[in-house]
Structure formats: structure tokens, C-alpha cells
Amino acid sequence: MGKHYSHLSAEERGAIMVGKARGESARQLAHLLGRSPSTISRELARNGHREPSTTPYMGRPRLAYDAQRAGQRARRLGRKPRRARKLLPPSRLWVKVRRLLGKGWSPQQVSLTLRRRYPDQRACHVSHETIYTAIYAAPRGALRRELVALLRQHKCARRPRGRGADRRGQMHDLPSIHDRPPEANERLLPGHWEGDFIKGARNQSSVGVLVDRHTLFLKLVRMEGCSAQEALEGFSRAFQPLPAELRQTLTYDQGKEMALYKTLGERTGLSIYFADPRSPWQRGICENTNGLLRQYLPKGTDLSVYSQRQLDAIARKLNTRPRATLDYHCPAEMFMRALGRDDLAQKIDDALLD
Template structure:
């Protein structure tokens, strides 16, 4: 008697349910007459009964509305606009989702990712990927290998000897540094990243040479109180070969990742990936003014982060800086260097 697979109720069956229900028949009597399971009849009545009782036309409309499988962002133009506005600001789908949740607007970040992927598949317009922080049309990680000049760096100290306080991010003042390189030979931007607050500074470099990199690092960190310049971690690039010149003037320790292990300074690597949204590899750095770089740094440092409880790096660093310096006002040079 029972059906092997479930089938949706048709208009004829709904008319019969309505007629028999009005005649006072029980759920089991209706189920037997329609060769349906009593639970199916019960569920149909529970879901699709309106204020005036069970009506076949109204029940069909309710069922079709629930079966609509389109993206919520396509159905809700206002929510779509809010989401795209956040993505244009450089926020990740998760950051947009959590920020909207604070405003009582619920949309999961997976729904945002699926919406972008669906638009790319439907329109074959890959410009939709630019809404994502890494601007990738497919999600996933693509690693790469390279050589390492670690054995040629003087006074190199392995990351294994770095204090545990730096590794767990609980103590402020531990930094990471890296160079962002571009398609045009010799163009580079130095990235300096504080591990606790995720505050990031970016400064254009004249080249990959070690001397100007060391000078820039000293200029950025010198205005900070000693408690906020405890250590700095590098990869094994030759641009950091003069790291030891920072020891005495800044009073900080320098550490290096293991060869072929840039993930050991994951904070600045993550920052570089996010910054590529505004500084793709094909960028001509010579065309960027200091004000433009400052604006990019400001956008980055004022973007809420999940790891910070959806506070911004600028908010967290300001709190740390105030705690360390108490009422000491930051100088113009410091504000320019840290680029909050």
C-alpha cells in the first residue's frame, strides 16, 4: 500500500484533502483514501493550513514558496547591496556576515561565497571574483617552493628560540616583516605587522637592498615605547641580511623562519594576501603616491577581524598603545609611520 518514494502533493490531491477535511474525516481516513502515509497528510495540514482552514490553492502556493531554491541575496536586493558594500571595502565574506549580524541582519559567509561563485558560473563574468579579498575565482591554497640563502645571513637566530609569548600572540610588541614584490623588476613594498593587534604598516622601498630595508624598519619602530618593540621575525630573504643593525638602537631581538617555511610568520603573509586586493602584482608602484599607500593602510587597519572579536587592528593597537604609554601623546612622525 505504501509508496516507495515520496512525491509532492498535486492540485487534485490537495482538493481531495480539502473536501474530506471539511467533511470531518480523520487524518488516517484521508491517508487511506489517497494511498498516502498518515504522517504525510498530517505534515501537509500542519504546514499549509491558513486562517480559514485548509484550502487547496493556498496550500499549493505555500508549498511552492518553500521550495524556491534561489540565493537569498538574489531575493533580497537591500541585503545584497549591504553585502556588496562591505565586500567593496575589502572585507571578507565572514567579516561582512559578522558585522551585519551585529545589526540584526543574518546571512552566513558561506552563502556569500556561494552567491559570488554562482554569479561567475551564471554570467561567465570573472570580475565578480574581485569582490573577494584574494580575488580568486576558486577557493583553495596553491603553494610554491623556492631557494633559501639562510646560511649566508650573519647572526641569524632560528624562530625556535623565539619566546613563547611571541608565538601565542598574548604579548604585544612582537612584529613580523616581509617584502611585497611586483611584476616590474626592483619594485617592492615593505610590510610590517604587529602580531597581537594585526596592525600593519606599508612603505615603498627603492629596491630589495638590505640597507634601506633596515633603515625603514628602524624609522618605523623607533618612535614606539620599548615594550612595543620586543622582537621581529623575518623569512630568509637577503633584504633582511642587516637585521643585526636593529639590535642595539631598538633593543629588540630578530628571528628567522626555517628555510622554505614562510608560514611560520603567518601574520604578515596573511596581511600581504589581503593587501593584494589593492596592490596586485601587476601594480606599478611608482604610480602610487604616499597618500594612496596611506589610504590602503588605513582601510586595512580599520577592517574588523574575526581573530580580534571583529574589532579592527587600529582599535586594538590604540588600546595597547594607550596602556603602554598612558597619557603620552603620539608624535606626528609616529602616526605617519604606523599608518593607523
């Protein structure tokens, strides 16, 4: 027998039937066929039957085996699914899953939030793989396109991201991320932020992105342009309503829009640190958030057409979306708890599945 398991063939089943008629044991048959004795024993247990009319063997009727009947049963079971599909389009669970996908949630967020909210109701539990299977198992056509459109990446395959050279110039003597305080590195407390610009068509428009490292709470800032002065005004406006304890540090890349970082620090009380060049993983939270935002702010579009009200609505969608690193609570809930507003936090959590 080779290293990989294979089902018994018709010839092997025939040999088992002849061997059992001669009274050979499972171990003798296994040696003859080059199979494990347990394989033969399981096959006889599944497909053997007692025939009282046969000659007794050691006080018990012999175990007869019909190769043809065993082969038919194996083919029938091979075509039969082991378990009925749990997530079928007419079911109440499918309706709930599809509604949450329509809110921009990922299958994993849907799966683990349902498990968290209904821990004792197994009928409401569904894995993210089952959700993907239900979507891609749909027949080709308008329905399948509609279901795939519910996913953030509307494609079956992903393309590698381009790795062009950084042509934005360099700033010198910047406070390094390696000097950032431990509480910011460990994400132990709110008030430590990561920031970035996402650019629009031809790099002529932009939106400021600010993410709290502890709660993943997102603020989007409308910018009048892409210059350092506009970044200063926009980020100052975004941080101004926050209490001092939620304005501790800001980590940014070395983009030229942060050339006035010292003035920003003086206005807001933030200590500003800069990641190493070409090291996006040092601001992984913000980079991941940028990817989520492209669902709403696609590349190649003019971002100047979005008002602050529209950007706030987009941020609200992401802030009320459950996140794995928050044990599938949402950023808005955790941010309200950081502000001491447990009542609002509970209302947000209760409204997640509405």
C-alpha cells in the same frame, strides 16, 4: 522506503485518499506505502478536512482527503519562498552593506560588525552568505560585474597557488622561531611583529610589511630596492617612532633581504627570529595580510611608484577594517589602546560605519 526522504507522489496521495475513504488508519496506510506513520499523519494534518456529512467515526466526523487538492497545494508551496529576501538592492540595509563592501571589507566583516554595533536591531543583521547571495543573484551584465568587483577575489573560483622551488639561497645559524618567547607565541602582548617583503614586477621593486601579532596593526614600508641594506634602512625607519615596549620581537622568513638582521636588532632593540624554510604557516598573520594587500598592490606591478604617503593610506584602510580575531574591532583601535590612547581608540571604533 529508501534512506533519503522524497515528497509524496501523486500515486501515493491517491492511495491515501482511497484508504481514508475505506476508514484505514495512518499507520495502516504507512505500512501499505512503505512510509513512516508520521509522514502520513503530517500529510493528513496539512491537507485533510472535516466533512460533517460523513459517517461519524468513534463520535467524530471522518477525516476526508482530496489527493488532487493536496497535490495542487504542495506544488504551490514548493514555488513559494519561505521568507522574503532580506537584502534587496532598494533597501537601506543593502545601501549600508554595499558602502562597506566598497571600503574593501569582506562580507563576513560587514555581517559581524553590523551585528556587533547593532546587537538589538535585528533589521540590521545579515549573514555573510546572504550578502554573497545578493551579489551573485544579480542578473548577468554590468551590474553584476560591478558587484563582484566589490569582493576581494574578483572571480567565482580560486586557483591553487604555485609551489615553485625556493631559489633565494640559505642563511645559516639563524635564531629559530622555536626559541621565540612564550608571550610572542601566545600573542598575549603587543610589540611582537611578523615581517615580509612583497615583490613587484620581475622582483625589481618591493614593499616591506610589518604586522603586530597581538593587534594585527599593519605598517607598510617603502623600499628603494630589494637588497639587505635597503631592508635594513626601511625597517629601521619604520620601528624608530615606536616606544620600546612595542619593539620586542620580529619573526621573518629566511629571505636574503634579512642578511643584516643583527644590525637591525642593534638599531631597534628587536629580538629577531626566523621561521623554518617552506613553512609559511609559522607566519600566518603576515601571509594572510599579504593576500589582503594584493587587492591594492597587485602582482606584476611596479611597486616603486608608490610613495610612503600612498602606502600609509593603504595601511590605514586595512587598519580600520574589522577583523574576526579581534572580535570585529579594528587593528587601529586595538593598537591605540596598547599605546594607552583609549580616547583615540573609541573615536576610531565610533567612526567604523561612517
